[in-house]
Amino acid sequence: MGILVGKDTRLVVQGITGREGSSHAEQMLEYGTNIVAGVTPGRGGQKFNDIVPIYDSVAEAVEQGGANTSIIFVPPPFAGDAIVEAAAAGIALVICITEGVPVIDAARAVRYIDALGGTCRLIGPNCPGVMTPGEARVGIMPSNIFRRGNVGVISRSGTLTYEVVDLITRAGMGVSTCTGVGGDPIIGTKFVEVLEMLANDDQTEKVLLIGEIGGEDEEVAAEYIKAHFKKPIFGFISGRSAPPGKRMGHAGAIISGGKGTPEAKVAAFEAAGVTVSDTLAEMVDRAKQLG
Amino acid sequence: MKLYEFQAKELFAQGGIPIPRGRMVTDPAAAAQAAAELGRCVVKAQAHAGGRGKAGFIKLANSPDEAKQYAAGMLGQTFKGFLINRLLIEEAVDIAAEYYLAITVDRASKSPILICSAKGGVDIEEVAESDPDAIVSQTVDVAYGPWDFELRDLAERAEIDPKAGRQFVDIASKLYDVFVRNDASLAEINPLMVLTDGKVIAADAKFDVDDNALFRHEELLGFKEEAEEDPIEAEAHRQGVTYVRLPGDIGIMGNGAGIVMGTLDMVTREGGAPANFCDIGGGASEETVRKCLSIVLMNPNVKGVLINVFGGITRGDAVAGGVLAAVKSLDVKVPIVVRMAGTRAEEGLKILEGSQLVPEANPVEAARRIIALAKGA
Numbered sequence: 001m002g003i004l005v006g007k008d009t010r011l012v013v014q015g016i017t018g019r020e021g022s023s024h025a026e027q028m029l030e031y032g033t034n035i036v037a038g039v040t041p042g043r044g045g046q047k048f049n050d051i052v053p054i055y056d057s058v059a060e061a062v063e064q065g066g067a068n069t070s071i072i073f074v075p076p077p078f079a080g081d082a083i084v085e086a087a088a089a090g091i092a093l094v095i096c097i098t099e100g101v102p103v104i105d106a107a108r109a110v111r112y113i114d115a116l117g118g119t120c121r122l123i124g125p126n127c128p129g130v131m132t133p134g135e136a137r138v139g140i141m142p143s144n145i146f147r148r149g150n151v152g153v154i155s156r157s158g159t160l161t162y163e164v165v166d167l168i169t170r171a172g173m174g175v176s177t178c179t180g181v182g183g184d185p186i187i188g189t190k191f192v193e194v195l196e197m198l199a200n201d202d203q204t205e206k207v208l209l210i211g212e213i214g215g216e217d218e219e220v221a222a223e224y225i226k227a228h229f230k231k232p233i234f235g236f237i238s239g240r241s242a243p244p245g246k247r248m249g250h251a252g253a254i255i256s257g258g259k260g261t262p263e264a265k266v267a268a269f270e271a272a273g274v275t276v277s278d279t280l281a282e283m284v285d286r287a288k289q290l291g
Numbered sequence: 292m293k294l295y296e297f298q299a300k301e302l303f304a305q306g307g308i309p310i311p312r313g314r315m316v317t318d319p320a321a322a323a324q325a326a327a328e329l330g331r332c333v334v335k336a337q338a339h340a341g342g343r344g345k346a347g348f349i350k351l352a353n354s355p356d357e358a359k360q361y362a363a364g365m366l367g368q369t370f371k372g373f374l375i376n377r378l379l380i381e382e383a384v385d386i387a388a389e390y391y392l393a394i395t396v397d398r399a400s401k402s403p404i405l406i407c408s409a410k411g412g413v414d415i416e417e418v419a420e421s422d423p424d425a426i427v428s429q430t431v432d433v434a435y436g437p438w439d440f441e442l443r444d445l446a447e448r449a450e451i452d453p454k455a456g457r458q459f460v461d462i463a464s465k466l467y468d469v470f471v472r473n474d475a476s477l478a479e480i481n482p483l484m485v486l487t488d489g490k491v492i493a494a495d496a497k498f499d500v501d502d503n504a505l506f507r508h509e510e511l512l513g514f515k516e517e518a519e520e521d522p523i524e525a526e527a528h529r530q531g532v533t534y535v536r537l538p539g540d541i542g543i544m545g546n547g548a549g550i551v552m553g554t555l556d557m558v559t560r561e562g563g564a565p566a567n568f569c570d571i572g573g574g575a576s577e578e579t580v581r582k583c584l585s586i587v588l589m590n591p592n593v594k595g596v597l598i599n600v601f602g603g604i605t606r607g608d609a610v611a612g613g614v615l616a617a618v619k620s621l622d623v624k625v626p627i628v629v630r631m632a633g634t635r636a637e638e639g640l641k642i643l644e645g646s647q648l649v650p651e652a653n654p655v656e657a658a659r660r661i662i663a664l665a666k667g668a
Contacts, residue, residue, distance in 0.1 A: 100503045102501055103396050103474075110402075145633060156549075158549055159548070160552070163633070185476075238552045240556045240559070248551070248552045248555075249551060
């Protein structure tokens with residue numbers, strides 16, 4: 001089964017004619033993801049790679065193409081609008097890959113989606129997307145490193161996630177669903193919500209959670225895990241060597257005002273019964289030993 | 292992007308927030324002249340750091356001569372690593388009370404948040420530590436902005452003097468407008484000052500602009516040129532390279548923020564000290580690697596470089612080719628270890644064998660290798 005994306009996904013790619021959008025649309029198609037539409041305003045009526053119909057708006061992609069999930073590759077100045085356009089058109093899951101979205105735009109888009117009362121979920125922005133191996137790739141994660149299995153992966157990072165997935169595959173295990181929630185200060189879906197979904201997913205037997213410095217999402221996740229999460233869970237915190245006040249690449253990865261320190265996150269994880277490792281290899285080893 | 296106090300106050304003034312009369316100067320003579328116009332005044336060194344008062348970088352001058360003397364004493368000095376070359380000369384005011392008011396982005400509620408305290412004029416983090424109940428907050432619905440009743444409630448909870456309540460609501464509301472209009476990530480007034488005549492003003496100002504939104508703020512770019520930056524970071528910025536300078540001696544590069552952060556951790560854990568954070572992004576073409584590597588090598592402290600690449604969509608062998616070509620074209624004098632994992636990593640590492648680059652598959656080993664090589668071992 002996996003979560004969020006799978007065989008039922010009917011995907012519309014917003015920004016399908018752009019450089020990133022077209023390259024990843026091709027790779028997603030190659031993986032077998034059911035892409036039913038692309039959207040580029042002004043390019044309606046054309047086809048992408050001779051097969052995917054392109055529409056001028058997401059509303060048309062929903063009405064005529066039956067899209068239920070959207071992935072966004074449009075440039076940062078237009079990403080906030082693209083998210084809301086998808087939500088307004090009735091898309092149930094919006095995954096925004098775009099990096100560099102102004103935080104107030106993200107806040108407004110999230111506010112719009114929240115007001116819909118639970119009919120739409122946003123993942124990202126600034127995320128690598130979601131991958132359910134063997135079913136659907138909705139994102140930019142390299143397909144060939146994935147094998148289907150029982151490990152749920154959640155992460156704020158992209159490349160670090162690929163590294164973990166690669167280790168999982170090499171260790172002879174596989175992934176149920178890998179979710180990159182995004183590295184920005186304001187994101188649509190946080191760790192806890194993904195954990196809730198993984199808790200209810202039959203395919204997922206254990207979870208690897210990759211957190212990083214900045215914010216308090218790890219601490220919030222730890223509280224949830226302690227109270228509700230029954231499956232074995234392994235944690236890792238990235239950015240442990242980062243000096244306070246310096247932003248480490250991800251807009252959200254910054255220790256400020258004494259908040260978001262790695263020590264607090266590791267302590268919270270450990271108090272919640274999460275097995276915390278110092279390296280990714282160690283984390284994967286421990287997950288494997290569990291059988 | 293951090294603004295100086297005088298720049299932030301310019302934005303406040305544009306937004307109708309009352310500030311003291313003042314003028315930015317860059318030499319003692321101009322300070323004296325400003326003092327002659329303003330009367331009794333405060334000389335404030337401009338720096339992107341707090342705690343100026345305690346360190347003697349804010350001084351009350353009773354005459355133009357004193358202002359000149361204080362200005363001469365501050366200009367050219369270093370405060371918390373910042374060279375002081377600008378001063379704000381402001382009229383002195385008579386203080387009745389000092390409050391704290393700020394707006395920032397709250398990750399938990401996914402919205403802007405107003406933070407307020409009646410205990411202003413001191414380091415707010417100390418207040419948060421010693422008297423957390425003295426700090427109150429109010430999240431803002433971005434669809435509407437703060438409502439006046441929410442601001443009145445905020446003032447009441449913070450125990451702001453009711454006589455200043457009306458002005459407080461007006462200033463908080465305007466501060467939110469300035470925050471949103473300029474795409475801020477932080478707008479802080481500390482202290483928000485009540486004067487003996489009852490007037491409320493923004494006596495200090497701190498303002499950070501969301502870097503992601505600078506594309507729509509051409510008018511703020513002038514401020515940017517004036518902001519102090521590490522020269523290597525400035526050059527990286529010009530070339531579009533994500534680079535953060537750090538105090539150590541091992542240059543770090545990788546293809547993605549997460550993997551670079553992970554590499555910094557690894558090197559630190561093994562006893563080394565990273566000299567920078569540098570994200571070469573996806574793809575890692577020869578040109579990109581060359582651009583990033585030359586920035587990393589601008590730092591004279593760098594005694595070795597660790598390049599950590601994950602072959603994902605871009606294959607390891609293609610990345611190895613790019614790295615090799617880039618290094619050859621740069622005449623690099625320090626040792627470089629390349630660690631590679633992922634798609635076609637084995638093939639990539641094979642390409643590097645026999646070159647001046649040290650290939651390594653295991654990340655921990657790679658960290659140990661570069662630390663040893665940097666020591667000249």
